[in-house]
Amino acid sequence: MSTIITLRVPASAFALDDVLSRNPIVEAQPVRSVQLDGATLSPLLWLRSDDSTPVEPSLRDDPSVREISPVAPSTDGGIYRLGLDPLTDEFMRLFADDSLTVLGAYGRDGEWVVRVLASDRNALSSLVDQWRRAGQRFDVERIVSPENLANPMRFGLTDSQYHTLVTAFRHGYYGVPRDSTITELSNIFGISHQAISQRLRRGHEQLIRRALIQRPSLSLQY
Template sequence: MSTVATLRVPASTFVLDDALARHPSIEARLLRSVQVDSASTTPSVWVRGNDATLVEPALRSDPSVSAHSKVVSSKQGGVYRIGFEALSDPILRLFADTRLTVVDSYAQGSEWVFRVLAEKRDSLRALTETWEQNGLTHTVERISDCTEAADPSRFGLTEAQHRTLVTAFREGYYEVPRDSDITGVANMLGISHQATSQRLRRGHERLVQNALVQRLTPEFPF
C-alpha cells in the first residue's frame, strides 16, 4: 500500500542553508516534484521574505546556489529558477528513486520539510536507513497510509473521533452558551461520559496537530 510521510532534514544537508540562516524570515518552496537522475538540479523555487530586497542578495551569496533567475515576481519575492551545486548522494536518493515522489517541500530557518509519497513503506524505510548509515540527521514526523491521507476531511481522525466531534457540533456542544454537554453527547452516541470526553480530547488534539501544527506550507502570495 502507498504511504505518505513527512520528513525533516537540516538545511545544511540540502540547499539554501546560508540564505535561510542569515535571514530567518525567508521561506522557500519547491513548486513541484523534482525527480532527477544526476546530482545537478535546477528546480523552480518560490522564495519570499519580509523584505523582498533581501531575497536576491541572499540567493547570490548562498554557496549552494550556482545560478538563479526570476520567473515570477511578487511583493515579497517571487519564483526563481535556481541552479544548485551537486547534492550529496544520500539526499539525491530522495529525488532520484522512482519509487518515491516528493509531493511538497518547504524550508524556513534551519530545516527543510518534505512530504513524500512512497509506493511501499519498504521504499521509505530504505531511504531513511541510507540516511542513518551516512549520518544524515533527519526526523520522520508522520507516516500514514494513503487510505487515511486520501480523506483530508478527517485530518487523521479515527471513525469514532470523527463521529463524536460531528455529533458534539450538531448537538450544540460548541455553542456559547452550550446547548448540550458531554453527558448529552454521550447519550446520543450510547457510550460513557468518560469515553466521550476522551474521544473529544484526542480528536481535538489530532485536529490541531494535522490541520494547524503540521500544515506544511503557507498559501502562495500570487
C-alpha cells in the first residue's frame, strides 16, 4: 500500500544548513519534485528572504553547495539550480530509492519539512530504521494514505468551514458595508448564529495558518 509521510529534518543533517540556520528569515522550496540524477542532487530551488537580504552570498558560503546556477535571481532571492552535496549519506536514500518519491520540501529556520510518497511501505520503514541506527535526528509529523488526503486547494478546511466561508463571501458578508449578517447566514444553514460565528472564526484561523504562516505551495500539504 502506498503511503505519504511528512518528515521534519534538521538542515545540519541534510543541506543548506548555513543558509537556513544563520539566516532564519530565508526560506527555500523546490520548484518541482526532486529526485537523484545519477550521483548528484541538483534541485531547482526557489529561495526568498523576508527582509530583502540577498541570499546568493549565503549560498556561496554554504559547504553543502558546490555549484550555483542563477535561473531567475531577484534582490531578495529568486530561483537557482544548485548542485548539492548532502551533509549525510543517510538522507540521500530519499532521492535514490526507486520506491520513494520526494513530493516536495520546505526549508526555514534551520530545518526541512519533506513530504515523501512511498510505494513500498517496507522500504520506508527500512530507511527510517537506518536513520535511527545512524543516530540521525528527525521527526515524523504525519503518515497518511493518498486516498485520505484532503483537497489541497481547501487549505485544510473542513467541509462545513469551507461551505460556510464560501457562502458568506457569495452573500456579501465580507463586503463594506456588509450585504448579509450572521443571522442571515445562520438561517441559510439552519443553525444558530453562535455556530456560524464559530465556523467562520475557525475557518479564518485555519486559512491564516495554512496560507500565511506555513505558506506551503498549493501542491503540498504539510
